[in-house]
Amino acid sequence: MSDLPRKAVTRTAKLAALPLGFAGRVTWGLGKRIGGKSAEIVTRELQQRTAEQLFKVLGELKGGAMKFGQALSVFESALPEEVAGPYRAALTKLQEAAPPMPTRTVHSVLEQRLGEQWRELFLEFEEKPSAAASIGQVHRAVWHDGREVAVKVQYPGAGAALLSDLNQLARFARLLGPLIPGMDIKPLISELRDRVAEELDYALEAQSQRDHAAEFAGDPDVKVPDVVHQVDQVLVTEWIDGIPLAEIITDGTEEQRDRAGQLLAGFLFSGPARTGLLHADPHPGNFRLLPPDEGEAADGWRLGVLDFGTVDRLPGGWPATIGESLRLTIAGEAEAVYGLLREEGFVKESIALDPDAVLDYLLPIIEPAQAEEFTFTRGWMRAQAARIADPRSPAHQLGKQLNLPPSYLLIHRVTLSTIGVLCQLGATVRLRDELETWLPGFLPEEAEEPEEAEEVSGA
Template structure:
């Protein structure tokens, strides 16, 4: 494989073939139904064939195509098991690997960014990449002071590829709707496209990672590699071994799954409160479990290693208090208060009038994990939630179409859903309420007494997705 973006015409042609292939399979499915096969069986086959082609193309192209595939892959739990099983391995590959950049290209980028004598900065440098992702690949090396480091090298042309891919994907995302039940993919593509500049800026990523590393330096549960060196297209950080979360998902013991799930929930809830930044790329490829001897904690314990801070949401005050307040009100069954709060924050537009009790019924199943002392996340529960929202005949689907998601909450919403998707892949039992009480503003009764939980945010505009469009 050559460097990105290959030939733009080639990338565009491969992506353009996706909707054509889907249209062809739809016509094939119609013929099968006419021939007597049930719509359900034909639908499952269409979904499987579409996913196989989609993830094969996305993984080959890297760039924005692979970024989109990684974002989708965490929602695999929402698919029926008979469909998800055959291509789960394909999704996992997107989270951990991709065809490598030629060694000569890697050396050219390093020479351009770090100087012709770049190799003198390292005691060792492995030309074979240890990981490859959407806009760059990682090489294991030893820095001149003896520290093991990870050297992330950005693909030449990554910016053009990201923008081109996401623009092309945006033209036909609605045709891929059946891939993940209950999820409108259009807002996801729009949000990824809006963050292209940040994703490519290793300076911003370096700042975010340094802040997280400093805050979590003495943390007993979370490990963040520190930044060693940074250029425009090269980022050098401390090396981190450990068990990739994808391996825990596929082969981990229940103890490992539960520990990983608890730490992931803790990181999601605490990270923003402690740093003012939301880590916004929670797919399994960005996490490791570090065993006791590496983590220097109690016997049998694990710590969570977190990588890749290229996509963050800047929330200086932490998560908006309205989130915790609304969740607590739902748990307490305060339908009228919840509805009033959602209206004031723009989740219900002025032109819409809904029954508060119906809104409460819509939200209650979604917040099950926060109600119980501990909650077992699993694919079956995720599929139930997806089916409830996806079925056009269900009251939940109809109500979801009328709710609105203000832009200020879009990325928070996606990160939360993505994390839940990973927890369901893990099959972890997690004390979610414990983490929310400790870290989510507005969630405890004491928080409610101290303030009304609202914030001064602009209401969603006409382009804001509905709750049904943004949900999985």
């Protein structure tokens, strides 16, 4: 972690420079307005300059700032392409540049957490990490009983750096005003801080993974590796091979793409109902497509699921409001949909919107839920993004006035991320089947049998 500025003074200074730069850009924008440039052009240029500096600082800090940058990705489709473009480039570079820990540091952590004789726990241990991220890295190894395992080692000091970054970012929430108009950012950062604190706790992650592994044991569609061993800052789980979803995206057959898409949708929508937990980090790196075992049908590919560090706790399953809103939107019940959105805080009390305009905003987005099966494509995704991002469109003007309640932060992130992956796959998916099965409120309630009437007539 040599290039992660760990000194609080250094990190705080970098973040503190953000509002100063923002003030300068506002002054610059005012000067442009006086000079005759249109408000729309100035706003776009201001957004782009703000984004470039914000993402530059996030990239330098990594740690919690990187986590915040990843969380911002849920809003990407609402940003103009000239703003979203630098964001994507910065985040991609950030992810690719995650530096591995020096070998001696890995050995030091393992010695502290597993004991001086830690090597005796393994028959083999690969020194080169198989994956590195913002909080820790993974090494492939063979456990002492012969099982192949993944050893996740947390970066020393990562926890303090992450939480410090998020505390500092909370102070500068107003910076995001030009990027995400109308959004109440402070409670979102607070929610993100709570989730990141959980992600640092490998005991919580181990329990979440055990819960999923137990529920999906023997499942014909999903494989979750079990937890082998867990101590502070070290998590050992079963290793699973298979084809990384990123390879299916680039080189998979149509059959593999469709199968992967259906499995991904099925896992993410069924999870809260089956475990009370929502896997909240659905990017391609966390999934594998596992080939059928010998003797199984050729179409029996399964989805291997990794990394349960970020989960949303939904003990009652998906909120019924989501299913009800989808059903009412499909039915064209504008007033009822608007009422639900106001109740849940998607429309602030201080804002009044036209229910029919809200319905028009939502209908194209929920198109995949209306069809028997839907082919997700990058073109469809781009069309949705363009409709919302165009400052001249009614959808853009309305979208700026909507809010995201903190309790829906991870749900929103998961939904958008999943749709993004399905579009990358180009998968044809029977999404409606999954919604009907797992989403409370999506199907109309069946009429209750008039039990009392039957009793009276039979008396």
